[in-house]
Amino acid sequence: MTYPTQPTASHFIGGEYVEDTAGAALPVVYPATGETIAILHEATPAIIDRALEAAKGAQADWAAMSGTERGRVLRRAADIMRARNHDLSVLETMDTGKPYQETSVADATSGADALEYFGGLAGSLTGEHIQLPGGDWAYTVREPLGVCVGLGAWNYPTQIACWKAAPALACGNAMVFKPSETTPLCALKVAKILIEAGAPPGLFNVVQGAGAAGAALTTDPRVDKVSLTGSVPTGKKVYAAAAAEMKHVTMELGGKSPLVVFDDADLDDAVGGAILGNFYSSGQVCSNGTRVFVQRNLRDAFLDRLSERLANAVIGDPLDPETSFGPMVSEGQLQIVLNYISKGTEEGARLVSGGQRLDRPGCWITPAVFADVTDDMTIAREEIFGPVMCVLDFENEDEVIARANATEYGLSAGVFTSDLQRGHRVIGALQAGSCFLNSYNDAPVEVPFGGVKMSGVGRENSKAAIEHYSQLKSVYVRMGRVEAPF
Ligand SMILES: NC(=O)C1=CN([C@@H]2O[C@H](COP(=O)(O)OP(=O)(O)OC[C@H]3O[C@@H](n4cnc5c(N)ncnc54)[C@H](O)[C@@H]3O)[C@@H](O)[C@H]2O)C=CC1
Numbered sequence: 001m002t003y004p005t006q007p008t009a010s011h012f013i014g015g016e017y018v019e020d021t022a023g024a025a026l027p028v029v030y031p032a033t034g035e036t037i038a039i040l041h042e043a044t045p046a047i048i049d050r051a052l053e054a055a056k057g058a059q060a061d062w063a064a065m066s067g068t069e070r071g072r073v074l075r076r077a078a079d080i081m082r083a084r085n086h087d088l089s090v091l092e093t094m095d096t097g098k099p100y101q102e103t104s105v106a107d108a109t110s111g112a113d114a115l116e117y118f119g120g121l122a123g124s125l126t127g128e129h130i131q132l133p134g135g136d137w138a139y140t141v142r143e144p145l146g147v148c149v150g151l152g153a154w155n156y157p158t159q160i161a162c163w164k165a166a167p168a169l170a171c172g173n174a175m176v177f178k179p180s181e182t183t184p185l186c187a188l189k190v191a192k193i194l195i196e197a198g199a200p201p202g203l204f205n206v207v208q209g210a211g212a213a214g215a216a217l218t219t220d221p222r223v224d225k226v227s228l229t230g231s232v233p234t235g236k237k238v239y240a241a242a243a244a245e246m247k248h249v250t251m252e253l254g255g256k257s258p259l260v261v262f263d264d265a266d267l268d269d270a271v272g273g274a275i276l277g278n279f280y281s282s283g284q285v286c287s288n289g290t291r292v293f294v295q296r297n298l299r300d301a302f303l304d305r306l307s308e309r310l311a312n313a314v315i316g317d318p319l320d321p322e323t324s325f326g327p328m329v330s331e332g333q334l335q336i337v338l339n340y341i342s343k344g345t346e347e348g349a350r351l352v353s354g355g356q357r358l359d360r361p362g363c364w365i366t367p368a369v370f371a372d373v374t375d376d377m378t379i380a381r382e383e384i385f386g387p388v389m390c391v392l393d394f395e396n397e398d399e400v401i402a403r404a405n406a407t408e409y410g411l412s413a414g415v416f417t418s419d420l421q422r423g424h425r426v427i428g429a430l431q432a433g434s435c436f437l438n439s440y441n442d443a444p445v446e447v448p449f450g451g452v453k454m455s456g457v458g459r460e461n462s463k464a465a466i467e468h469y470s471q472l473k474s475v476y477v478r479m480g481r482v483e484a485p486f
Pocket residue numbers: 151152153154155178179180181209210211212213214215216218228229230231232233234235237238251252253254255285286287383385411456
């Protein structure tokens with residue numbers, strides 16, 4: 001059988017598509033219909049070995065090029081991605097179920113932004129000169145780490161591949177990227193585009209597979225750094241395995257982020273922020289503000305306006321540009337979400353809208369809003385990773401800060417208020433890596449992205465990412481005689 005989105009082969013290694021049918025079959029399902037759209041194969045040990053050898057073989061020559069030359073390749077790749085945005089967006093939609101309305105502006109475009117931004121930075125990555133007493137001096141050299149492994153989640157397959165590859169390659173590293181087993185298609189296109197842009201074969205390789213393939217990559221002695229986007233439980237395993245060999249890590253993990261709405265906020269902006277922070281990508285965004293704290297005397301107006309605006313959601317064919325809300329990524333993820341919705345009702349939260357599975361093929365659920373949620377409820381404590389908004393009441397600033405911070409997570413936080421002093425004061429007190437004031441879920445490449453507490457280690461995007469894909473060598477230069485004690 002021929003599938004419409006079947007790639008040339010499962011893996012991309014050494015500049016070409018590579019197949020090894022000895023690996024377990026990996027069916028790819030279009031979540032909007034439940035149909036199989038491709039069948040790939042998980043990487044065998046031989047495939048993983050081949051990818052790591054290819055990366056190791058390409059890395060030294062790539063690192064020996066000037067930053068400007070490396071940057072040129074990345075910027076060319078960005079141009080190709082932009083030129084192919086339509087096709088890449090359709091593929092992203094097929095891989096994830098996210099509506100084309102989103103994928104056409106937030107996936108390949110975001111990946112291209114990362115390639116362009118880090119391509120631009122590559123030529124400016126230098127060390128520094130440090131003057132010392134007696135005429136001595138030192139200099140630092142910014143060196144690549146070597147071979148980096150990228151492990152992706154399923155919600156943003158193109159974006160995650162590019163957010164990891166772009167800074168890694170800009171710094172002179174090579175990469176083996178393993179997409180999520182749920183969404184294996186898009187990263188292959190990124191690999192092909194990098195080759196077309198002039199990247200040497202082996203610089204960026206893609207291998208498929210689930211946790212076992214990720215673990216094999218993480219523990220391989222040829223690997224110098226592991227960058228994971230995934231859940232906290234996986235993050236703990238990957239971090240521990242990397243630590244055993246003292247490897248560098250970036251951990252972009254989960255969250256249960258607070259979005260605080262004061263009663264002086266612009267109501268429509270606050271409702272818009274809550275919609276963006278809960279229902280974009282059908283709620284499958286790590287930074288989502290899923291605990292929406294609304295000051296008590298605004299609560300009813302907030303819920304009314306939210307219901308009015310939710311009625312405008314267009315739930316349907318994700319490839320139709322009018323559709324604004326797609327299916328969950330998989331039946332498994334849909335079941336997780338449905339279980340949380342049952343638990344919310346059982347524990348006494350009030351389901352004010354949505355939360356029903358739609359009677360049609362595929363993984364469809366309507367956006368759910370719970371009111372009267374209390375801090376101890378399961379739906380207020382655990383990451384759901386689906387379209388479930390919890391609305392919690394609060395009275396005053398100190399109270400909401402304490403409650404917002406009472407979580408092991410610390411990825412994001414948002415505040416809506418027209419009192420800017422209060423806005424900055426509250427943001428200053430919130431324990432989160434990525435914060436928003438009168439906005440939610442913006443992720444421009446120029447701004448560091450990442451979490452504190454259990455939500456992660458390190459930062460993606462911005463100049464901060466350079467620190468996580470390079471290391472400094474210090475060289476002390478003595479200009480006089482060496483005076484030893486004997
Ligand atoms: N902070 C961030 O930037 C983001 C975080 N996430 C988080 O990701 C989660 C959802 O994505 P999932 O794909 O379900 O996450 P997951 O943690 O199940 O898997 C993430 C990746 O790790 C791999 N993996 C699983 N076990 C492994 C092991 N033992 N060793 C090495 N690799 C292993 C998987 O195959 C996959 O490629 C949510 O918790 C979400 O919050 C998602 C997107 C962005």
